[in-house]
Amino acid sequence: MARAATTADAFNAVAEPRRREILDLLAEGELPVNDLVTQLGWAQPQVSKHLRVLRKVGLVDQRENGRQRMYRLNGRALKPIHDWIKNYERTWNERLDALDELAHALKTEE
Amino acid sequence: MARAATTADAFNAVAEPRRREILDLLAEGELPVNDLVTQLGWAQPQVSKHLRVLRKVGLVDQRENGRQRMYRLNGRALKPIHDWIKNYERTWNERLDALDELAHALKTEE
């Protein structure tokens, strides 16, 4: 087996920095592909391809508007990532780190 | 160019579900490789290889203990992910969603 598909889930889709850039732009509002192309300064096919991945994992929604395709962020698809990482928040909180270490010390003492 | 290396950053390292499993186990405390192998039920080389990736992006720290290598979580390396995703929290918060839509409606009205 090879690496999981980028379209496997939000985790994989978002691992690509360029796709995060797209999401960051869309976070400010709906945009047609061409605006993304302009603002990002990439080749149009690249943008379309990344959008396709984002679409497949439900991170963006598409709406037709004449010859334009309007893309909109669907941040809800990011929730699984947030939910997972939330449990680690305390890890980089120095105060709680100290507590953890104390707990660890007490635990290994027995 | 191909896909970014899994060792490129925490985003890529954590995109692999199995590596998240490892981190979840280590979140409860330091463990030697063999305990991970047992608890996960995978082949030992696979565990070692995933640990190597996690080490390279700084998600785990290693300590030698006789013939054992003790692995410990370094959650701080997850902070960049948390920081990025935090800005999207409001997206799945229904109440704020409504506010966003209102703002959007007002904006497009002009």
Next chain:
DNA sequence: TTGACATATTCCCATATGGGTATATGTTGA
């Protein structure tokens, strides 16, 4: 010193990636 133990590394392979470039599809206005 030797053998068992703990872990890491190497090799092989099928697979999908993301960029580049060219082209297809679909839409609009004249």
Next chain:
DNA sequence: TCAACATATACCCATATGGGAATATGTCAA
């Protein structure tokens, strides 16, 4: 109907993946 426009898809390629299996490296205990 046709040309310009907006977007998507197809093709080619170098690359690294993750699993499986075999093996190397390092450490301890007798």
